[in-house]
Amino acid sequence: PTGSQNVGATAAPGDVGDLGTGAGDGVGTGAGAGAGQASASAPEPAGKLSVSANAEIGDLVTDGAGRTLYRFDADTAQPPKTTCENDCATKWPPVAADDALAGEGIDKELLGEVTRPDGTKQLTIGGWPAYRYAKDTAAGDVKGQGVGKKWYALAADGKKAKAEPAAGLSTREDPKLGEIVVDKNGMTVYRFMKDEAWPKPVSACTGACLAKWPVVAPVEANDTEGVEKKGLMSFTRPDGAAQQTIDCWPIYTFAGDKKAGDTNGQGVGGTWYAVKPDGKPVGAPKK
Structure with a gap:
Protein backbone atom coordinates (compact mmCIF):
# COMPACT_ATOMS: atom_id res chain seq x y z
CA PRO A 1 0.00 0.00 0.00
CA THR A 2 1.11 3.56 -0.64
CA GLY A 3 0.96 4.41 3.06
CA SER A 4 3.99 2.23 3.75
CA GLN A 5 6.37 4.10 1.46
CA ASN A 6 9.12 6.32 2.85
CA VAL A 7 8.68 9.49 0.81
CA GLY A 8 11.57 11.38 2.32
CA ALA A 9 14.05 8.68 1.29
CA THR A 10 13.11 8.67 -2.38
CA ALA A 11 11.99 12.16 -3.42
CA ALA A 12 14.52 14.85 -4.32
CA PRO A 13 13.79 17.97 -2.25
CA GLY A 14 11.54 20.42 -4.05
CA ASP A 15 11.16 18.34 -7.21
CA VAL A 16 8.44 15.74 -6.99
CA GLY A 17 6.20 17.89 -4.83
CA ASP A 18 6.30 20.69 -7.40
CA LEU A 19 5.13 18.35 -10.11
CA GLY A 20 2.38 17.07 -7.85
CA THR A 21 2.19 13.69 -9.51
CA GLY A 22 -0.77 12.64 -7.40
CA ALA A 23 -1.89 9.52 -5.61
CA GLY A 24 -1.17 7.05 -8.37
CA ASP A 25 2.62 7.09 -8.07
CA GLY A 26 2.91 6.68 -4.32
CA VAL A 27 4.48 10.10 -3.75
CA GLY A 28 3.42 11.37 -0.34
CA THR A 29 -0.14 10.17 -0.63
CA GLY A 30 -0.57 7.73 2.24
CA ALA A 31 -0.73 7.91 6.00
CA GLY A 32 3.00 7.21 6.17
CA ALA A 33 3.68 10.71 4.89
CA GLY A 34 3.28 11.90 8.47
CA ALA A 35 1.03 14.17 10.46
CA GLY A 36 3.08 17.26 9.63
CA GLN A 37 2.36 16.91 5.93
CA ALA A 38 -1.28 16.08 6.54
CA SER A 39 -1.82 19.30 8.45
CA ALA A 40 0.06 21.26 5.80
CA SER A 41 -2.55 20.18 3.25
CA ALA A 42 -5.44 21.81 5.12
CA PRO A 43 -7.06 24.36 2.77
CA GLU A 44 -6.21 28.03 3.29
CA PRO A 45 -9.02 30.64 3.09
CA ALA A 46 -9.85 32.02 -0.34
CA GLY A 47 -11.41 35.37 0.44
CA LYS A 48 -12.96 37.43 -2.35
CA LEU A 49 -12.04 35.96 -5.72
CA SER A 50 -11.46 38.20 -8.72
CA VAL A 51 -10.11 38.13 -12.26
CA SER A 52 -6.68 39.59 -12.97
CA ALA A 53 -5.07 40.20 -16.34
CA ASN A 54 -1.66 38.73 -17.13
CA ALA A 55 0.07 39.74 -20.36
CA GLU A 56 1.45 36.27 -21.05
CA ILE A 57 -1.24 34.00 -19.63
CA GLY A 58 -4.40 36.05 -20.06
CA ASP A 59 -7.22 36.60 -17.55
CA LEU A 60 -6.81 34.40 -14.48
CA VAL A 61 -8.42 33.95 -11.06
CA THR A 62 -6.78 35.36 -7.95
CA ASP A 63 -7.73 35.04 -4.28
CA GLY A 64 -8.47 37.81 -1.82
CA ALA A 65 -4.75 38.48 -1.41
CA GLY A 66 -4.13 38.66 -5.16
CA ARG A 67 -2.42 35.27 -5.38
CA THR A 68 -2.91 33.16 -8.51
CA LEU A 69 -5.11 30.06 -8.32
CA TYR A 70 -4.21 26.92 -10.26
CA ARG A 71 -5.71 23.65 -11.46
CA PHE A 72 -4.05 20.23 -11.76
CA ASP A 73 -4.43 18.05 -14.85
CA ALA A 74 -4.47 14.86 -12.75
CA ASP A 75 -7.67 16.05 -11.02
CA THR A 76 -11.13 15.81 -12.55
CA ALA A 77 -14.02 18.27 -12.78
CA GLN A 78 -16.87 15.88 -13.63
CA PRO A 79 -17.13 14.76 -10.92
CA PRO A 80 -14.81 17.05 -8.94
CA LYS A 81 -11.91 15.05 -7.50
CA THR A 82 -8.57 16.06 -6.01
CA THR A 83 -5.49 13.87 -6.35
CA CYS A 84 -2.94 16.25 -4.79
CA GLU A 85 -2.28 15.19 -1.20
CA ASN A 86 0.39 15.36 1.50
CA ASP A 87 3.75 16.37 -0.02
CA CYS A 88 2.03 17.57 -3.18
CA ALA A 89 -0.40 19.66 -1.11
CA THR A 90 2.52 21.26 0.71
CA LYS A 91 3.84 22.57 -2.60
CA TRP A 92 0.34 23.27 -3.93
CA PRO A 93 -1.84 24.33 -0.97
CA PRO A 94 -5.54 23.68 -1.63
CA VAL A 95 -7.90 26.64 -1.42
CA ALA A 96 -10.63 26.47 1.23
CA ALA A 97 -14.22 26.59 0.02
CA ASP A 98 -16.09 27.89 3.05
CA ASP A 99 -15.17 31.59 2.84
CA ALA A 100 -14.87 32.00 -0.94
CA LEU A 101 -16.77 34.99 -2.33
CA ALA A 102 -17.41 35.80 -6.00
CA GLY A 103 -15.86 39.15 -6.83
CA GLU A 104 -15.80 41.04 -10.11
CA GLY A 105 -15.62 38.74 -13.12
CA ILE A 106 -16.46 35.61 -11.13
CA ASP A 107 -19.73 33.70 -11.64
CA LYS A 108 -20.80 32.42 -8.22
CA GLU A 109 -22.72 29.61 -9.93
CA LEU A 110 -19.39 28.13 -11.02
CA LEU A 111 -18.01 28.04 -7.48
CA GLY A 112 -18.34 24.77 -5.60
CA GLU A 113 -16.48 22.46 -3.29
CA VAL A 114 -15.02 18.99 -3.10
CA THR A 115 -14.34 16.97 0.03
CA ARG A 116 -10.67 16.08 0.31
CA PRO A 117 -9.50 12.71 1.69
CA ASP A 118 -8.77 14.40 5.04
CA GLY A 119 -12.37 15.64 5.25
CA THR A 120 -11.69 19.32 4.55
CA LYS A 121 -13.60 21.23 1.89
CA GLN A 122 -11.66 22.52 -1.12
CA LEU A 123 -12.88 25.23 -3.48
CA THR A 124 -13.73 24.24 -7.04
CA ILE A 125 -14.15 26.55 -10.03
CA GLY A 126 -16.09 25.07 -12.91
CA GLY A 127 -15.66 21.75 -11.10
CA TRP A 128 -11.85 21.96 -10.93
CA PRO A 129 -10.22 21.90 -7.46
CA ALA A 130 -8.31 25.14 -6.86
CA TYR A 131 -4.78 25.47 -5.47
CA ARG A 132 -2.11 28.06 -4.81
CA TYR A 133 1.59 27.55 -5.51
CA ALA A 134 3.94 27.79 -2.52
CA LYS A 135 6.63 29.50 -4.60
CA ASP A 136 4.28 32.34 -5.54
CA THR A 137 5.32 34.69 -2.77
CA ALA A 138 3.73 37.92 -3.99
CA ALA A 139 0.43 38.99 -5.49
CA GLY A 140 0.54 38.53 -9.25
CA ASP A 141 3.21 35.81 -9.26
CA VAL A 142 2.56 33.02 -11.79
CA LYS A 143 5.58 30.81 -11.11
CA GLY A 144 3.37 27.73 -11.07
CA GLN A 145 2.21 28.14 -14.66
CA GLY A 146 3.08 25.04 -16.68
CA VAL A 147 5.00 23.26 -13.90
CA GLY A 148 5.41 19.63 -14.90
CA LYS A 149 3.12 20.37 -17.85
CA LYS A 150 0.28 19.60 -15.43
CA TRP A 151 -0.33 22.79 -13.45
CA TYR A 152 -2.04 25.83 -15.00
CA ALA A 153 -3.58 29.09 -13.82
CA LEU A 154 -7.37 28.95 -13.60
CA ALA A 155 -9.63 31.02 -15.81
CA ALA A 156 -12.94 32.24 -14.39
CA ASP A 157 -14.83 29.38 -16.11
CA GLY A 158 -12.51 26.72 -14.67
CA LYS A 159 -10.60 26.24 -17.90
CA LYS A 160 -6.89 26.89 -18.25
CA ALA A 161 -6.12 30.59 -18.52
CA LYS A 162 -5.02 31.44 -22.02
CA ALA A 163 -3.97 34.75 -23.51
CA GLU A 164 -5.75 35.91 -26.63
CA PRO A 165 -3.52 35.88 -29.72
CA ALA A 166 -1.91 39.26 -30.32
CA ALA A 167 -3.02 41.28 -33.34
CA GLY A 168 -0.92 40.95 -36.48
Whole structure:
Protein backbone atom coordinates (compact mmCIF):
# COMPACT_ATOMS: atom_id res chain seq x y z
CA PRO A 1 0.00 0.00 0.00
CA THR A 2 1.11 3.56 -0.64
CA GLY A 3 0.96 4.41 3.06
CA SER A 4 3.99 2.23 3.75
CA GLN A 5 6.37 4.10 1.46
CA ASN A 6 9.12 6.32 2.85
CA VAL A 7 8.68 9.49 0.81
CA GLY A 8 11.57 11.38 2.32
CA ALA A 9 14.05 8.68 1.29
CA THR A 10 13.11 8.67 -2.38
CA ALA A 11 11.99 12.16 -3.42
CA ALA A 12 14.52 14.85 -4.32
CA PRO A 13 13.79 17.97 -2.25
CA GLY A 14 11.54 20.42 -4.05
CA ASP A 15 11.16 18.34 -7.21
CA VAL A 16 8.44 15.74 -6.99
CA GLY A 17 6.20 17.89 -4.83
CA ASP A 18 6.30 20.69 -7.40
CA LEU A 19 5.13 18.35 -10.11
CA GLY A 20 2.38 17.07 -7.85
CA THR A 21 2.19 13.69 -9.51
CA GLY A 22 -0.77 12.64 -7.40
CA ALA A 23 -1.89 9.52 -5.61
CA GLY A 24 -1.17 7.05 -8.37
CA ASP A 25 2.62 7.09 -8.07
CA GLY A 26 2.91 6.68 -4.32
CA VAL A 27 4.48 10.10 -3.75
CA GLY A 28 3.42 11.37 -0.34
CA THR A 29 -0.14 10.17 -0.63
CA GLY A 30 -0.57 7.73 2.24
CA ALA A 31 -0.73 7.91 6.00
CA GLY A 32 3.00 7.21 6.17
CA ALA A 33 3.68 10.71 4.89
CA GLY A 34 3.28 11.90 8.47
CA ALA A 35 1.03 14.17 10.46
CA GLY A 36 3.08 17.26 9.63
CA GLN A 37 2.36 16.91 5.93
CA ALA A 38 -1.28 16.08 6.54
CA SER A 39 -1.82 19.30 8.45
CA ALA A 40 0.06 21.26 5.80
CA SER A 41 -2.55 20.18 3.25
CA ALA A 42 -5.44 21.81 5.12
CA PRO A 43 -7.06 24.36 2.77
CA GLU A 44 -6.21 28.03 3.29
CA PRO A 45 -9.02 30.64 3.09
CA ALA A 46 -9.85 32.02 -0.34
CA GLY A 47 -11.41 35.37 0.44
CA LYS A 48 -12.96 37.43 -2.35
CA LEU A 49 -12.04 35.96 -5.72
CA SER A 50 -11.46 38.20 -8.72
CA VAL A 51 -10.11 38.13 -12.26
CA SER A 52 -6.68 39.59 -12.97
CA ALA A 53 -5.07 40.20 -16.34
CA ASN A 54 -1.66 38.73 -17.13
CA ALA A 55 0.07 39.74 -20.36
CA GLU A 56 1.45 36.27 -21.05
CA ILE A 57 -1.24 34.00 -19.63
CA GLY A 58 -4.40 36.05 -20.06
CA ASP A 59 -7.22 36.60 -17.55
CA LEU A 60 -6.81 34.40 -14.48
CA VAL A 61 -8.42 33.95 -11.06
CA THR A 62 -6.78 35.36 -7.95
CA ASP A 63 -7.73 35.04 -4.28
CA GLY A 64 -8.47 37.81 -1.82
CA ALA A 65 -4.75 38.48 -1.41
CA GLY A 66 -4.13 38.66 -5.16
CA ARG A 67 -2.42 35.27 -5.38
CA THR A 68 -2.91 33.16 -8.51
CA LEU A 69 -5.11 30.06 -8.32
CA TYR A 70 -4.21 26.92 -10.26
CA ARG A 71 -5.71 23.65 -11.46
CA PHE A 72 -4.05 20.23 -11.76
CA ASP A 73 -4.43 18.05 -14.85
CA ALA A 74 -4.47 14.86 -12.75
CA ASP A 75 -7.67 16.05 -11.02
CA THR A 76 -11.13 15.81 -12.55
CA ALA A 77 -14.02 18.27 -12.78
CA GLN A 78 -16.87 15.88 -13.63
CA PRO A 79 -17.13 14.76 -10.92
CA PRO A 80 -14.81 17.05 -8.94
CA LYS A 81 -11.91 15.05 -7.50
CA THR A 82 -8.57 16.06 -6.01
CA THR A 83 -5.49 13.87 -6.35
CA CYS A 84 -2.94 16.25 -4.79
CA GLU A 85 -2.28 15.19 -1.20
CA ASN A 86 0.39 15.36 1.50
CA ASP A 87 3.75 16.37 -0.02
CA CYS A 88 2.03 17.57 -3.18
CA ALA A 89 -0.40 19.66 -1.11
CA THR A 90 2.52 21.26 0.71
CA LYS A 91 3.84 22.57 -2.60
CA TRP A 92 0.34 23.27 -3.93
CA PRO A 93 -1.84 24.33 -0.97
CA PRO A 94 -5.54 23.68 -1.63
CA VAL A 95 -7.90 26.64 -1.42
CA ALA A 96 -10.63 26.47 1.23
CA ALA A 97 -14.22 26.59 0.02
CA ASP A 98 -16.09 27.89 3.05
CA ASP A 99 -15.17 31.59 2.84
CA ALA A 100 -14.87 32.00 -0.94
CA LEU A 101 -16.77 34.99 -2.33
CA ALA A 102 -17.41 35.80 -6.00
CA GLY A 103 -15.86 39.15 -6.83
CA GLU A 104 -15.80 41.04 -10.11
CA GLY A 105 -15.62 38.74 -13.12
CA ILE A 106 -16.46 35.61 -11.13
CA ASP A 107 -19.73 33.70 -11.64
CA LYS A 108 -20.80 32.42 -8.22
CA GLU A 109 -22.72 29.61 -9.93
CA LEU A 110 -19.39 28.13 -11.02
CA LEU A 111 -18.01 28.04 -7.48
CA GLY A 112 -18.34 24.77 -5.60
CA GLU A 113 -16.48 22.46 -3.29
CA VAL A 114 -15.02 18.99 -3.10
CA THR A 115 -14.34 16.97 0.03
CA ARG A 116 -10.67 16.08 0.31
CA PRO A 117 -9.50 12.71 1.69
CA ASP A 118 -8.77 14.40 5.04
CA GLY A 119 -12.37 15.64 5.25
CA THR A 120 -11.69 19.32 4.55
CA LYS A 121 -13.60 21.23 1.89
CA GLN A 122 -11.66 22.52 -1.12
CA LEU A 123 -12.88 25.23 -3.48
CA THR A 124 -13.73 24.24 -7.04
CA ILE A 125 -14.15 26.55 -10.03
CA GLY A 126 -16.09 25.07 -12.91
CA GLY A 127 -15.66 21.75 -11.10
CA TRP A 128 -11.85 21.96 -10.93
CA PRO A 129 -10.22 21.90 -7.46
CA ALA A 130 -8.31 25.14 -6.86
CA TYR A 131 -4.78 25.47 -5.47
CA ARG A 132 -2.11 28.06 -4.81
CA TYR A 133 1.59 27.55 -5.51
CA ALA A 134 3.94 27.79 -2.52
CA LYS A 135 6.63 29.50 -4.60
CA ASP A 136 4.28 32.34 -5.54
CA THR A 137 5.32 34.69 -2.77
CA ALA A 138 3.73 37.92 -3.99
CA ALA A 139 0.43 38.99 -5.49
CA GLY A 140 0.54 38.53 -9.25
CA ASP A 141 3.21 35.81 -9.26
CA VAL A 142 2.56 33.02 -11.79
CA LYS A 143 5.58 30.81 -11.11
CA GLY A 144 3.37 27.73 -11.07
CA GLN A 145 2.21 28.14 -14.66
CA GLY A 146 3.08 25.04 -16.68
CA VAL A 147 5.00 23.26 -13.90
CA GLY A 148 5.41 19.63 -14.90
CA LYS A 149 3.12 20.37 -17.85
CA LYS A 150 0.28 19.60 -15.43
CA TRP A 151 -0.33 22.79 -13.45
CA TYR A 152 -2.04 25.83 -15.00
CA ALA A 153 -3.58 29.09 -13.82
CA LEU A 154 -7.37 28.95 -13.60
CA ALA A 155 -9.63 31.02 -15.81
CA ALA A 156 -12.94 32.24 -14.39
CA ASP A 157 -14.83 29.38 -16.11
CA GLY A 158 -12.51 26.72 -14.67
CA LYS A 159 -10.60 26.24 -17.90
CA LYS A 160 -6.89 26.89 -18.25
CA ALA A 161 -6.12 30.59 -18.52
CA LYS A 162 -5.02 31.44 -22.02
CA ALA A 163 -3.97 34.75 -23.51
CA GLU A 164 -5.75 35.91 -26.63
CA PRO A 165 -3.52 35.88 -29.72
CA ALA A 166 -1.91 39.26 -30.32
CA ALA A 167 -3.02 41.28 -33.34
CA GLY A 168 -0.92 40.95 -36.48
CA LEU A 169 0.00 44.62 -36.14
CA SER A 170 -0.60 46.79 -33.10
CA THR A 171 1.04 49.64 -31.22
CA ARG A 172 2.89 50.08 -27.97
CA GLU A 173 4.16 53.09 -26.05
CA ASP A 174 7.95 53.20 -26.11
CA PRO A 175 9.54 55.35 -23.37
CA LYS A 176 11.91 57.01 -25.87
CA LEU A 177 10.14 56.82 -29.22
CA GLY A 178 6.51 57.25 -28.22
CA GLU A 179 3.74 55.20 -29.84
CA ILE A 180 5.21 52.80 -32.40
CA VAL A 181 3.98 49.83 -34.42
CA VAL A 182 4.86 46.24 -33.46
CA ASP A 183 4.14 42.88 -35.06
CA LYS A 184 2.23 39.95 -33.53
CA ASN A 185 5.30 38.97 -31.50
CA GLY A 186 5.76 42.46 -30.09
CA MET A 187 8.78 43.13 -32.30
CA THR A 188 9.36 46.70 -33.47
CA VAL A 189 8.44 47.48 -37.08
CA TYR A 190 10.67 49.72 -39.24
CA ARG A 191 10.68 51.73 -42.46
CA PHE A 192 13.59 52.07 -44.91
CA MET A 193 14.03 55.64 -46.13
CA LYS A 194 15.23 54.47 -49.56
CA ASP A 195 11.91 52.75 -50.26
CA GLU A 196 9.06 54.30 -52.23
CA ALA A 197 5.32 54.40 -51.57
CA TRP A 198 3.95 56.30 -54.56
CA PRO A 199 2.60 55.61 -57.09
CA LYS A 200 3.12 52.08 -55.79
CA PRO A 201 5.19 50.43 -53.03
CA VAL A 202 8.79 49.68 -53.99
CA SER A 203 11.33 48.07 -51.65
CA ALA A 204 14.98 49.02 -51.99
CA CYS A 205 16.00 46.33 -49.48
CA THR A 206 17.08 43.27 -51.46
CA GLY A 207 19.61 40.46 -51.26
CA ALA A 208 21.78 40.55 -48.12
CA CYS A 209 19.74 43.45 -46.78
CA LEU A 210 16.79 41.12 -46.20
CA ALA A 211 18.83 38.92 -43.87
CA LYS A 212 19.12 41.87 -41.49
CA TRP A 213 15.73 43.40 -42.23
CA PRO A 214 13.11 40.64 -42.75
CA VAL A 215 9.92 41.80 -44.42
CA VAL A 216 6.64 41.84 -42.49
CA ALA A 217 4.23 39.36 -44.07
CA PRO A 218 0.73 40.51 -45.09
CA VAL A 219 -1.76 41.18 -42.28
CA GLU A 220 -5.53 41.46 -42.64
CA ALA A 221 -6.91 44.91 -41.82
CA ASN A 222 -9.21 43.41 -39.17
CA ASP A 223 -6.15 41.82 -37.51
CA THR A 224 -4.69 45.19 -36.52
CA GLU A 225 -5.13 47.42 -33.46
CA GLY A 226 -4.32 51.12 -33.33
CA VAL A 227 -2.78 51.21 -36.81
CA GLU A 228 -4.06 53.64 -39.45
CA LYS A 229 -6.12 51.66 -41.97
CA LYS A 230 -5.58 54.08 -44.86
CA GLY A 231 -2.87 52.72 -47.13
CA LEU A 232 -2.74 49.47 -45.16
CA MET A 233 -2.04 47.00 -47.94
CA SER A 234 0.39 44.38 -49.20
CA PHE A 235 2.35 44.13 -52.42
CA THR A 236 4.39 41.52 -54.25
CA ARG A 237 8.14 42.03 -54.25
CA PRO A 238 10.33 41.27 -57.31
CA ASP A 239 11.43 38.04 -55.58
CA GLY A 240 7.79 36.93 -55.39
CA ALA A 241 7.39 37.41 -51.63
CA ALA A 242 4.43 39.39 -50.31
CA GLN A 243 5.15 42.32 -47.98
CA GLN A 244 2.93 44.44 -45.75
CA THR A 245 2.80 48.23 -45.92
CA ILE A 246 1.48 51.01 -43.68
CA ASP A 247 0.37 54.09 -45.60
CA CYS A 248 1.77 52.22 -48.62
CA TRP A 249 5.30 52.20 -47.13
CA PRO A 250 6.95 48.73 -46.94
CA ILE A 251 7.66 47.61 -43.38
CA TYR A 252 10.28 45.33 -41.83
CA THR A 253 11.58 43.96 -38.55
CA PHE A 254 15.26 43.99 -37.51
CA ALA A 255 17.34 40.86 -36.92
CA GLY A 256 19.27 42.77 -34.26
CA ASP A 257 16.15 43.05 -32.09
CA LYS A 258 16.29 39.94 -29.92
CA LYS A 259 13.15 40.38 -27.86
CA ALA A 260 9.86 42.23 -27.81
CA GLY A 261 10.42 45.88 -26.95
CA ASP A 262 13.90 46.13 -28.49
CA THR A 263 14.47 49.11 -30.79
CA ASN A 264 18.06 48.41 -31.85
CA GLY A 265 17.20 49.18 -35.47
CA GLN A 266 16.23 52.78 -34.74
CA GLY A 267 18.37 55.16 -36.80
CA VAL A 268 20.66 52.47 -38.23
CA GLY A 269 22.65 53.95 -41.11
CA GLY A 270 20.53 57.06 -40.90
CA THR A 271 17.97 55.23 -43.05
CA TRP A 272 15.99 52.89 -40.78
CA TYR A 273 13.34 54.15 -38.37
CA ALA A 274 10.53 52.80 -36.22
CA VAL A 275 7.04 53.45 -37.55
CA LYS A 276 4.24 55.58 -36.12
CA PRO A 277 0.63 54.30 -36.33
CA ASP A 278 0.06 56.52 -39.40
CA GLY A 279 3.10 55.08 -41.19
CA LYS A 280 5.44 58.03 -40.66
CA PRO A 281 9.02 57.28 -39.50
CA VAL A 282 9.92 58.15 -35.92
CA GLY A 283 12.80 60.61 -35.64
CA ALA A 284 13.77 60.62 -39.31
CA PRO A 285 15.37 63.86 -40.57
CA LYS A 286 12.97 66.06 -42.47
CA LYS A 287 13.69 66.26 -46.16
